[in-house]
Amino acid sequence: xxxxxxxxxxxxxxxxxxxxxxxxxxxxxxxxxxxxxxxxxxxxxxxxxxxxxxxxxxxxxxxxxxxxxxxxxxxxxxxxxxxxxxxxxxxxxxxxxxxxxxxxxxxxxxxxxxxxxxxxxxxxxxxxxxxxxxxxxxxxxxxxxxxxxxxxxxxxxxxxxxxxxxxxxxxxxxxxxxxxxxxxxxxxxxxxxxxxxxxxxxxxxxxxxxxxxxxxxxxxxxxxxxxxxxxxxxxxxxxxxxxxxxxxxxxxxxxxxxxxxxxxxxxxxxxxxxxxxxxxxxxxxxxxxxxxxxxxxxxxxxxxxxxxxxxxxxxxxxxxxxxxxxxxxxxxxxxxxxxxxxxxxxxxxxxxxxxxxxxxxxxxxxxxxxxxxxxxxxxxxxxxxxxxxxxxxxxxxxxxxxxxxxxxxxxxxxxxxxxxxxxxxxxxxxxxxxxxxxxxxxxxxxxxxxxxxxxxxxxxxxxxxxxxxxxxxxxxxxxxxxxxxxxxxxxxxxxxxxxxxxxxxxxxxxxxxxxxxxxxxxxxxxxxxxxxxxxxxxxxxxxxxxxxxxxxxxxxxxxxxxxxxxxxxxxxxxxxxxxxxxxxxxxxxxxxxxxxxxxxxxxxxxxxxxxxxxxxxxxxxxxxxxxxxxxxxxxxxxxxxxxx
Ligand code: HEC
Ligand code: HEC
Numbered sequence: 001x002x003x004x005x006x007x008x009x010x011x012x013x014x015x016x017x018x019x020x021x022x023x024x025x026x027x028x029x030x031x032x033x034x035x036x037x038x039x040x041x042x043x044x045x046x047x048x049x050x051x052x053x054x055x056x057x058x059x060x061x062x063x064x065x066x067x068x069x070x071x072x073x074x075x076x077x078x079x080x081x082x083x084x085x086x087x088x089x090x091x092x093x094x095x096x097x098x099x100x101x102x103x104x105x106x107x108x109x110x111x112x113x114x115x116x117x118x119x120x121x122x123x124x125x126x127x128x129x130x131x132x133x134x135x136x137x138x139x140x141x142x143x144x145x146x147x148x149x150x151x152x153x154x155x156x157x158x159x160x161x162x163x164x165x166x167x168x169x170x171x172x173x174x175x176x177x178x179x180x181x182x183x184x185x186x187x188x189x190x191x192x193x194x195x196x197x198x199x200x201x202x203x204x205x206x207x208x209x210x211x212x213x214x215x216x217x218x219x220x221x222x223x224x225x226x227x228x229x230x231x232x233x234x235x236x237x238x239x240x241x242x243x244x245x246x247x248x249x250x251x252x253x254x255x256x257x258x259x260x261x262x263x264x265x266x267x268x269x270x271x272x273x274x275x276x277x278x279x280x281x282x283x284x285x286x287x288x289x290x291x292x293x294x295x296x297x298x299x300x301x302x303x304x305x306x307x308x309x310x311x312x313x314x315x316x317x318x319x320x321x322x323x324x325x326x327x328x329x330x331x332x333x334x335x336x337x338x339x340x341x342x343x344x345x346x347x348x349x350x351x352x353x354x355x356x357x358x359x360x361x362x363x364x365x366x367x368x369x370x371x372x373x374x375x376x377x378x379x380x381x382x383x384x385x386x387x388x389x390x391x392x393x394x395x396x397x398x399x400x401x402x403x404x405x406x407x408x409x410x411x412x413x414x415x416x417x418x419x420x421x422x423x424x425x426x427x428x429x430x431x432x433x434x435x436x437x438x439x440x441x442x443x444x445x446x447x448x449x450x451x452x453x454x455x456x457x458x459x460x461x462x463x464x465x466x467x468x469x470x471x472x473x474x475x476x477x478x479x480x481x482x483x484x485x486x487x488x489x490x491x492x493x494x495x496x497x498x499x500x501x502x503x504x505x506x507x508x509x510x511x512x513x514x515x516x517x518x519x520x521x522x523x524x525x526x527x528x529x530x531x532x533x534x535x536x537x538x539x540x541x542x543x544x545x546x547x548x549x550x551x552x553x554x555x556x557x558x559x560x561x562x563x564x565x566x567x568x569x570x571x572x573x574x575x576x577x578x579x580x581x582x583x584x585x586x587x588x589x590x591x592x593x594x595x596x597x598x599x600x601x602x603x604x605x606x607x608x609x610x611x612x613x614x615x616x617x618x619x620x621x622x623x624x625x626x627x628x629x630x631x632x633x634x635x636x637x638x639x640x641x642x643x644x
Contacts, residue, residue, distance in 0.1 A: 317424025
């Protein structure tokens with residue numbers, strides 16, 4: 001692709017360049033050390049004595065991720081901008097008697113220093129929930145409808161009543177409201193994964209009605225095809241379903257695509273949805289059966305253990321992977337409990353294997369929260385699974401609705417009430433909010449669209465996002481508004497197709513698309529990226545391969561990704577097709593094309609300087625290559641890629 005030509009105005013170029021800064025890599029991705037199995041043992045052996053439990057020498061405690069990131073009495077010991085200059089790395093190699101760590105006795109070996117360095121330089125990722133000293137928090141199991149504080153001002157949405165109260169208590173300001181155009185863009189992307197089209201944008205801006213935002217939310221949720229084809233990606237990630245990949249050809253794995261697509265279209269109540277996955281039929285068994293790995297596998301990868309891990313993680317936010325070789329070090333789950341859940345699914349009696357050594361002890365089929373009831377171990381498998389499904393979706397089980405509504409909150413608001421979303425064993429930043437979301441779902445017959453609606457209609461959602469560049473370091477999180485999000489791989493791909501009208505005609509997912517029944521929709525809706533196999537561009541933009549459950553797409557761009565955006569062949573051809581399609585639309589003038597592009601991509605008119613620069617780039621009769629350059633420039637803008 002050609003570089004933007006020199007006619008580009010400086011203002012526009014500067015914006016482009018500042019855009020590039022945002023999409024450029026933070027640090028080269030490094031093979032990170034395994035935190036729990038390589039880093040923790042070093043810290044335990046050499047540092048724990050003085051920096052864990054009640055000991056906090058120098059004000060520094062490694063007990064939890066939060067205390068670790070807070071640092072010493074002198075501040076953070078990690079330098080996020082220049083990780084290699086972090087204090088923690090300096091002290092372990094320092095020759096200065098006053099500074100060196102540990103202060104006396106054996107130094108760290110070169111290998112240990114290397115492991116710590118790799119870990120710090122690759123971002124010092126802490127295993128979610130891991131703590132040297134286990135936090136005493138145990139989440140309540142029962143559902144609870146919180147008592148709502150009085151509404152402040154006119155803000156009566158229950159979410160706002162809780163959050164306004166929360167902010168007032170902390171003496172924090174409410175974030176500024178979102179204007180109509182930004183709201184329309186955000187809510188379109190969040191609910192159906194598409195940009196508002198230009199006609200819709202104009203009509204919405206011109207509409208004086210007070211309830212226009214609520215009407216948009218309802219209309220988007222009622223658009224069955226667009227809704228299903230957007231949320232398909234979320235569920236494919238969570239249920240590790242895909243169209244090609246390991247096991248699909250040799251029968252080691254089975255898709256649930258057709259069932260999933262229809263369930264989303266029909267907005268199947270979530271409790272029923274979970275029951276059909278936990279106690280599967282032929283249409284859904286792909287999830288429960290997992291992946292039959294070829295070759296030798298560890299005890300934790302047998303199908304019954306995969307079942308326990310997948311059900312635990314996806315529906316209950318419980319990490320049983322860490323309790324598949326030994327009792328968990330991050331929360332209270334025991335190896336025997338993982339095996340208990342696995343034994344419900346297993347056709348034969350299971351023997352507990354600890355760290356790949358058989359223990360001789362049989363697994364006793366059992367469910368994780370016996371206070372809600374148990375599974376009758378004398379019944380055949382199909383019945384045991386039905387009983388398990390009933391326990392997971394029992395209305396007295398608050399864990400299931402909290403887990404899914406927390407995931408939806410995270411998708412819309414950028415960060416979970418419990419965070420990360422799979423660490424449901426840890427404390428939320430607002431118990432009232434988490435409980436409200438969960439009980440609201442149960443009271444609304446497990447209708448997930450009602451949860452989305454509740455969130456989208458809150459002033460909290462309709463507020464400006466925090467600024468990306470000023471996000472505080474993860475320490476103790478304090479809510480101050482939605483977090484900015486990046487367009488996902490599918491959203492970005494769809495956006496290009498939508499803006500240019502260049503979507504492909506064919507798709508890969510084995511689903512039945514209905515093109516009628518959407519009211520007035522005369523022409524079939526555009527084919528969506530979620531229905532296609534992944535490609536290199538989508539992969540580098542964060543679409544996972546779905547051999548593992550993925551619940552959060554990456555927020556940082558890696559080097560590879562930035563390269564692909566700069567000169568990747570796939571992006572290049574997608575933009576070339578897009579530019580061709582735009583030429584064919586015969587805009588009356590270059591200015592009209594620019595104005596369209598800005599409204600379609602950014603939900604606003606170009607500024608005078610932008611218009612001038614872009615028209616200068618295009619010339620009177622724009623060549624395809626010039627349009628392609630302009631498209632590229634617009635797509636690289638943070639304003640385009642980031643949902644604020
Ligand atoms: C025998 C006790 C002891 C051990 C073991 C120990 N530390 Fe320390 N650490 C201290 C003391 C005491 C201070 C405070 C020093 C001061 O304030 O001058 C400290 C301070 C620190 C600081 C903060 C320095 C600053 O300027 O703020 C870091 C970082 C640190 N330790 C890292 C480590 C690491 C990493 C290990 C393990 C490799 C470790 N320590 C092992 C006693 C220990
Ligand atoms: C494939 C098996 C396996 C899995 C899965 C596994 N571990 Fe381990 N882990 C081990 C083995 C083996 C040890 C060695 C100690 C032992 O025998 O208990 C160990 C030890 C540990 C230790 C003690 C380190 C030390 O020396 O103090 C921690 C902490 C730990 N694991 C955390 C985790 C966490 C967190 C997870 C989930 C992310 C996890 N493990 C998953 C096999 C596993």
